[in-house]
Amino acid sequence: MTARRDENLKMVRKLAVVAVGMFGFGYALIPIYKHICEITGINILALGEKQVPGASTAAANSQxxxxxxITVEFDANARGPWQFKPALASIQVHPGQLATVMYEFQNVQNRAMAAQAIPSYAPRQASAHFNKLECFCFNQYQLAPGEKKQWPVAFVIDPKLPKDVTTITLSYTFFEVGSKTPPAPL
Structure with missing residues (x-):
């Protein structure tokens, strides 16, 4: 019986050494990886903690x-009894610069409604160069009676926009979804 017990204790010691070795290897893996990357230059991870030679401290947007x-004008049209308008009439942006503008909406009806906005651009060739990163026009919204909301439009104008385009008008038409469209105003 003692021979078997000695064999079991020997096996437990071996397994403990293997477990400690595996833990140590896993713990040392990240510094080993960084060192290998630094030596070979195959990964920028090794340069994350120190300054890259010749680089500036803050990476500038080269785009x-x-x-x-470019002057970007904002327009809002509502097809129904609610209030919808941009917070700003226009802004000046450089092509490639990120800009954000808020649109304000209020459901002035005494009932809940679902609505969505559809964008349009002028001049027409600007639409291919007007890149929206965040826009309330991507979704439909449910609004309670009297509820007010503000929604952002975050966009970048592509620097490849033709040089003759100096003004872009972004227009939204906000309409109710799932009910009859009210007649056009006279």
Whole structure:
């Protein structure tokens, strides 16, 4: 019986050594990986903790065209009894620059409604260069009676926009979803 017990204790010690070795290897893996990457230069991970030679401290957005300024005008049309308007009438942006504008909406009806906005652009060739990153026009919204909301439109104008385009108008038509469309105003 003692021979078997000695064999079992020997096996437990071996397994404990293997478990400690596996833990140690896993713990050391990240520094080993960083060192290998630094030596071989195959991964930027090794450069994350120190400054890259010749680089500036803050990475500048090289896509912004500071030589041009585009005026972006905002328009809002509502097809129904509610209030819908941009917080700003227009802004000046450089192509490649991220800009955000808020639109305000209020359901002035005494009933809940679901609504969505459809964008349009002028001039027409600007639509291919007007990139919205966040927009309330991507979704439908449910609004309670009297509820007010503000929604952002975050966009970037592509620097490849033709040079003759200096003004872009972003227009939204906000309409109710799932009910009859009210007649056009006279």
């Amino acid at each position: 912004v065209d500071k030589s041009r300024t």
